[in-house]
């Protein structure tokens with residue numbers, strides 16, 4: 001674990017992004033310059049409840065990522081005298097300390113870099129900050145990547161959740177809120193009823209399978225050890241601060257660059273969307289009013305197809321797209337995911353009974369989101385060019401286009417080419433040696 005590095009220590013390059021072997025390495029520790037930073041709006045939810053007596057020190061895993069950063073800002077700024085918020089994040093490729101920079105001087109906010117798959121790091125942070133409440137967001141969250149890198153998804157989402165649960169049990173936690181997804185239910189045919197929390201889990205891709213498997217572990221700890229757990233399954237979330245690998249920010253940034261939208265398959269799958277400010281209010285509601293042992297869907301009625309997202313964004317950017325010729329100029333169909341659920345549809349009445357309902361319409365949320373990305377999308381994370389391509393490949397914080405990655409030499413070829421020696425090196429060890437200058 002380590003403290004936040006100062007901006008002066010950030011590495012060289014465009015906002016910290018370095019180029020190497022036809023790839024981009026993102027640096028989530030890099031800070032924006034103050035001139036840009038000061039212009040950014042401070043985005044939170046809008047709810048405020050009577051603080052809980054038995055909650056004081058709250059660990060938020062994945063706090064430098066999209067949804068959790070909204071929640072961290074909300075808790076820190078809405079409950080300054082009641083809750084201490086500890087953001088615990090590995091700082092993966094999609095994270096950014098810019099997401100919580102506004103909080104750095106706040107006495108009730110701390111950032112700790114750490115990995116949920118490390119039992120010792122989790123134990124240390126729980127003890128150091130006398131944690132009584134955990135909000136568990138940290139995950140590998142991008143479905144597209146889960147088809148190519150599924151071990152990473154199982155490791156983070158299943159094993160990482162297991163580590164947190166076990167350490168939480170040993171530590172004696174008062175409250176553990178686990179963030180899951182509507183994707184665990186699998187595809188819901190058109191015309192079928194919206195699914196309640198009691199529905200069977202039937203995930204269909206490695207991401208959703210890893211999230212469902214994590215839920216099984218949550219369920220086991222609830223039953224075996226009576227851990228005070230609540231599980232939350234949300235629809236798709238969108239809004240400012242989302243890493244531009246996901247469809248809405250990616251398409252905004254492509255249009256911003258006057259590039260074509262890269263639409264997977266026929267564009268017909270739909271998703272239901274919740275604005276980030278609304279999910280924060282939902283989580284705040286569940287935190288203060290939710291019942292242990294329960295599962296809550298966070299559900300919206302805004303069901304939008306991928307094609308429809310293209311149309312709405314082209315409207316906002318005032319780009320003509322009425323005729324098929326105009327549309328073809330701006331929308332390019334690409335290969336689809338190996339498998340793509342047609343739709344998810346969940347019923348939110350259980351959470352509505354606690355008093356939550358979405359306040360932001362899809363169109364209003366989209367306009368706010370476009371405005372934010374127009375101002376900050378190019379600088380917030382560093383060089384996102386490769387992320388904006390179709391099916392980029394991510395390893396750690398290093399990004400390639402699919403074509404670049406396909407053209408990379410195999411580990412064996414690379415080692416033979418670069419070492420000129422007979423010893424069998426792993427590529428990782430060779431990279432390490434090169435970086436340390438020992439091969440010169």
Ligand SMILES: NC(=O)c1ccc[n+]([C@@H]2O[C@H](COP(=O)([O-])OP(=O)(O)OC[C@H]3O[C@@H](n4cnc5c(N)ncnc54)[C@H](O)[C@@H]3O)[C@@H](O)[C@H]2O)c1
Nearest residue numbers: 062064065066067090091092095115116138139141236237
């Ligand atoms: N984005 C959505 O539409 C959506 C919808 C439903 C549920 N969810 C769930 O919400 C949660 C947050 O999603 P998001 O879109 O904000 O994700 P994100 O990808 O923006 O952020 C994930 C964060 O987790 C961190 N992380 C990854 N591995 C880690 C590890 N081993 N240890 C510590 N930190 C680690 C990353 O650095 C990153 O900051 C996830 O659990 C996701 O499954 C997301």
